[in-house]
Amino acid sequence: LHQTRFHNAGTDLNALTWRIPITLKYERQGTIGTQTLLLDGTETTVDLGTHVTWIYPNAEAYGYYRWSVPAEMYKALSSSATERLSPRERIALISNSGALLMAGAMTGDAYLRALEAMGRDPEPLVLVSLLDALENVKNVIPSEAADAFWGFVGRTLGPAMVRVGMSAKPGEDQALSIVRPRLINWLGDEGRDPA
DSSP states (O other): OBOOOOOOTTOOOOOOOOOEEEEEEEEETTEEEEEEEEEOSSBOOOOOOSOEEEEESSGGGOSSSOOOOOHHHHHHHHHTHHHHSOHHHHHHHHHHHHHHHHHTSSOHHHHHHHHHHHTTOOOHHHHHHHHHHHHHHHTTOOGGGHHHHHHHHHHHHHHHHHHHOSSOOTTOOHHHHHHHHHHHHIIIIISOOOO
16 A cells, blocks of 8 residues: 545645555455555555455545555446445445546546446435536536437446336335436436437
């Protein structure tokens, strides 16, 4: 692990380090574990054993810091987040991805892949975070990429709309009633879905 002062791309700040309590969540040989430590210098080495498949460096999103892992691990985390991470961690993954993009530490295509994977998430609050992130993307899409963005919106939110449905069901979670109109609006306006 190593720490550097986080900042958006294009800014220049003095280097600082903090004493950061960190809980790593990881999978080793099919078993999920955690390890807590205090990162009180620029870097430290943590031994999680062999055959570690992935690491989520902010278990339950309790830490007040941004984090990054190698691109392939980030892709693996986001593509199967619903199986590996709690709803709180999945919401934080969306937020962390957006911050990494703004810092120039994540490419736009990796960011969109992470968002697209979250469209399959069954948790309404995760979908709310996804819609907020898509709002930020919409604001920077150039007009020549509008058709591609429409397709992206359909692929990303279509699975959620199938799960949520166009109409409320008796006894459904109130959060679904809140997210449904936003999904319909997004798929109709930004996704150009005629339904």
